[in-house]
Amino acid sequence: xxxxxxxxxxxxxxxxxxxxxxxxxxxxxxxxxxxxxxxxxxxxxxxxxxxxxxxxxxxxxxxxxxxxxxxxxxxxxxxxxxxxxxxxxxxxxxxxxxxxxxxxxxxxxxxxxxxxxxxxxxxxxxxxxxxxxxxxxxxxxxxxxxxxxxxxxxxxxxxxxxxxxxxxxxxxxxxxxxxxxxxxxxxxxxxxxxxxxxxxxxxxxxxxxxxxxxxxxxxxxxxxxxxxxxxxxxxxxxxxxxxxxxxxxxxxxxxxxxxxxxxxxxxxxxxxxxxxxxxxxxxxxxxxxxxxxxxxxxxxxxxxxxxxxxxxxxxxxxxxxxxxxxxxxxxxxxxxxxxxxx
Amino acid sequence: xxxxxxxxxxxxxxxxxxxxxxxxxxxxxxxxxxxxxxxxxxxxxxxxxxxxxxxxxxxxxxxxxxxxxxxxxxxxxxxxxxxxxxxxxxxxxxxxxxxxxxxxxxxxxxxxxxxxxxxxxxxxxxxxxxxxxxxxxxxxxxxxxxxxxxxxxxxxxxxxxxxxxxxxxxxxxxxxxxxxxxxxxxxxxxxxxxxxxxxxxxxxxxxxxxxxxxxxxxxxxxxxxxxxxxxxxxxxxxxxxxxxxxxxxxxxxxxxxxxxxxxxxxxxxxxxxxxxxxxxxxxxxxxxxxxxxxxxxxxxxxxxxxxxxxxxxxxxxxxxxxxxxxxxxxxxxxxxxxxxxx
DNA sequence: GACTTGTGCGAAATCGTTTTCCCGTTAATA
DNA sequence: TATTAACGGGAAAACGATTTCGCACAAGTC
Numbered sequence: 001x002x003x004x005x006x007x008x009x010x011x012x013x014x015x016x017x018x019x020x021x022x023x024x025x026x027x028x029x030x031x032x033x034x035x036x037x038x039x040x041x042x043x044x045x046x047x048x049x050x051x052x053x054x055x056x057x058x059x060x061x062x063x064x065x066x067x068x069x070x071x072x073x074x075x076x077x078x079x080x081x082x083x084x085x086x087x088x089x090x091x092x093x094x095x096x097x098x099x100x101x102x103x104x105x106x107x108x109x110x111x112x113x114x115x116x117x118x119x120x121x122x123x124x125x126x127x128x129x130x131x132x133x134x135x136x137x138x139x140x141x142x143x144x145x146x147x148x149x150x151x152x153x154x155x156x157x158x159x160x161x162x163x164x165x166x167x168x169x170x171x172x173x174x175x176x177x178x179x180x181x182x183x184x185x186x187x188x189x190x191x192x193x194x195x196x197x198x199x200x201x202x203x204x205x206x207x208x209x210x211x212x213x214x215x216x217x218x219x220x221x222x223x224x225x226x227x228x229x230x231x232x233x234x235x236x237x238x239x240x241x242x243x244x245x246x247x248x249x250x251x252x253x254x255x256x257x258x259x260x261x262x263x264x265x266x267x268x269x270x271x272x273x274x275x276x277x278x279x280x281x282x283x284x285x286x287x288x289x290x291x292x293x294x295x296x297x298x299x300x301x302x303x304x305x306x307x308x309x310x311x312x313x314x315x316x317x318x319x320x321x322x323x324x325x326x327x328x329x330x331x332x333x334x335x336x337x338x339x340x341x342x
Numbered sequence: 343x344x345x346x347x348x349x350x351x352x353x354x355x356x357x358x359x360x361x362x363x364x365x366x367x368x369x370x371x372x373x374x375x376x377x378x379x380x381x382x383x384x385x386x387x388x389x390x391x392x393x394x395x396x397x398x399x400x401x402x403x404x405x406x407x408x409x410x411x412x413x414x415x416x417x418x419x420x421x422x423x424x425x426x427x428x429x430x431x432x433x434x435x436x437x438x439x440x441x442x443x444x445x446x447x448x449x450x451x452x453x454x455x456x457x458x459x460x461x462x463x464x465x466x467x468x469x470x471x472x473x474x475x476x477x478x479x480x481x482x483x484x485x486x487x488x489x490x491x492x493x494x495x496x497x498x499x500x501x502x503x504x505x506x507x508x509x510x511x512x513x514x515x516x517x518x519x520x521x522x523x524x525x526x527x528x529x530x531x532x533x534x535x536x537x538x539x540x541x542x543x544x545x546x547x548x549x550x551x552x553x554x555x556x557x558x559x560x561x562x563x564x565x566x567x568x569x570x571x572x573x574x575x576x577x578x579x580x581x582x583x584x585x586x587x588x589x590x591x592x593x594x595x596x597x598x599x600x601x602x603x604x605x606x607x608x609x610x611x612x613x614x615x616x617x618x619x620x621x622x623x624x625x626x627x628x629x630x631x632x633x634x635x636x637x638x639x640x641x642x643x644x645x646x647x648x649x650x651x652x653x654x655x656x657x658x659x660x661x662x663x664x665x666x667x668x669x670x671x672x673x674x675x676x677x678x679x680x681x682x683x684x
Numbered sequence: 685g686a687c688t689t690g691t692g693c694g695a696a697a698t699c700g701t702t703t704t705c706c707c708g709t710t711a712a713t714a
Numbered sequence: 715t716a717t718t719a720a721c722g723g724g725a726a727a728a729c730g731a732t733t734t735c736g737c738a739c740a741a742g743t744c
Contacts, residue, residue, distance in 0.1 A: 710719100
């Protein structure tokens with residue numbers, strides 16, 4: 001059981017002091033070239049790895065960023081993570097990922113853990129549990145601790161910090177507009193429960209488009225589903241309408257996929273009888289039959305930008321730059337669930 | 343700019359020594375009850391958070407586990423992460439996740455970073471880049487550093503450590519057998535490139551089933567596709583066979599989804615003209631039309647077990663328990679891409 | 685009264701670095 | 715011959731906790 005090689009052990013072997021080793025390893029010119037070379041070579045030989053904990057303690061940094069996300073089995077969030085990973089690697093940071101599993105309690109716990117001196121900053125996407133509960137004290141506490149943080153995707157405007165969000169309003173507006181221009185008039189909206197922020201915004205975009213074309217908003221066409229209950233049952237209600245809607249706009253891919261299965265079962269033709277557009281977060285829309293016309297969110301960019309904002313804050317703690325909110329544009333990908341328009 | 347509250351600051355405020363504070367906060371009976379209460383109350387008031395770096399440095403632990411995965415935009419791996427998250431939370435650890443993006447170089451870098459005293463152990467799934475290159479020195483180094491590690495899913499048998507893998511052979515055997523028993527005789531295999539370990543094993547299972555039913559292995563029915571090139575073009579070759587195969591067994595969901603699209607385009611009926619089974623790692627098989635009969639891997643369990651094995655090693659460093667390899671059974675989920683058999 | 689035991693707390697070492705200040709040599713300059 | 719300056723390196727404090735001793739005092743035991 002050979003013991004760990006530390007600066008101390010190297011110093012002893014070589015008959016120099018610890019401070020000399022430290023300086024030599026960072027090529028400090030105050031140490032002669034020979035001594036430096038000797039120490040560096042010896043360290044390499046012993047495969048010396050500096051102890052990150054000691055360095056961080058001394059420098060009062062950690063070069064680690066904490067990430068709190070509600071759900072990881074979600075293609076959108078994983079693309080965000082990839083973007084975060086790209087930027088943090090580029091800037092020399094590591095990531096500690098915590099899952100809140102959409103739960104308020106877990107989110108609070110995660111943040112407590114992460115703020116125990118082990119991270120330099122936080123990247124957070126708020127869980128639905130927290131939004132439902134409406135208690136944001138744990139997030140305000142981060143500010144009190146003077147830890148930089150950036151909210152992404154699931155944000156709350158009244159928290160004073162940098163944010164990166166998708167253009168939910170614009171995406172919904174475009175989707176709805178596209179449906180209208182292809183001739184649809186009774187457009188059902190399958191939305192989240194109203195306490196989910198992005199749901200509110202997507203509904204806004206939907207209404208804006210209707211307004212613009214003089215279509216009156218119709219509450220019986222708006223379905224707010226609870227993701228913790230049976231989705232099939234809830235979405236089936238859309239097809240009990242009389243008359244049927246001529247289009248569906250779903251705020252989440254799963255909702256759309258289920259709507260398609262139900263529509264096909266009812267013998268409806270897509271897109272002839274009913275068109276469909278969905279916000280997407282995964283691959284289902286691409287591989288489902290028919291494939292689904294989709295509002296695509298650029299998770300990778302979102303992750304990259306959020307990480308960049310955060311690291312900028314971390315590294316310029318003094319600068320009192322005002323907080324920014326970056327909005328990432330969405331893109332509409334035409335597939336087979338909508339009619340072709342020229 | 344109020345400064346961080348530490349034990350020292352608490353001690354000064356209260357006129358006691360740092361060691362008293364330390365003991366009081368862990369309810370050490372050597373400190374009187376009054377003093378303890380007083381210190382605890384005061385600490386809570388100041389919202390004292392112990393500095394994890396200092397504790398870890400002193401105790402020579404970190405309560406952090408490093409995870410290295412090849413790809414995160416992959417439903418299977420995210421379910422594994424969920425399992426890891428569950429178990430690590432339960433046992434009081436945090437997770438540091440690094441993405442190798444299937445690259446040998448990045449994998450080496452990640453491991454170097456993680457082993458700089460910042461983790462107590464490693465959970466690794468080997469990247470395809472590494473398997474292609476065939477250089478495992480970075481993994482052997484971990485052993486030299488006496489850091490516990492567990493390999494999961496993408497494993498290599500000649501590395502002496504604990505492992506958790508899916509029953510790739512059994513899963514492939516069952517899938518193939520099911521196809522044979524439903525009457526198929528010309529079963530095409532869409533496989534990875536041969537340097538991917540799980541590909542080898544799935545092929546073994548496929549061959550075993552053929553053997554058992556006296557069907558001769560036919561190399562022209564085996565397609566090894568390169569994921570870095572155009573999948574459609576590569577998979578299209580399956581449908582250039584003459585005569586056509588009466589079944590396809592795909593080792594990855596994406597391959598199967600593409601095969602379905604191509605088959606439908608050729609006017610083939612599924613499963614009447616051609617049956618299809620696939621190993622799955624995502625949601626495509628469920629939502630595709632027709633839905634795909636699938637070999638399901640239990641990622642969540644795999645993550646849980648891998649984390650448990652690792653933490654057991656970490657916490658019983660002395661015990662010289664021999665290394666284990668756990669195999670997680672797969673399950674065949676019958677859907678619409680295969681014929682019903684009674 | 686001497687001795688043990690228990691109680692309550694503090695001093696100091698320790699973990700592995702970084703960093704500031706200081707000291708001794710040698711060579712260059714006045 | 716002093717005086718500086720440059721050079722090369724070391725001692726020690728610091729980061730924030732834990733932990734082992736040891737000390738002082740009081741109470742109980744023989």
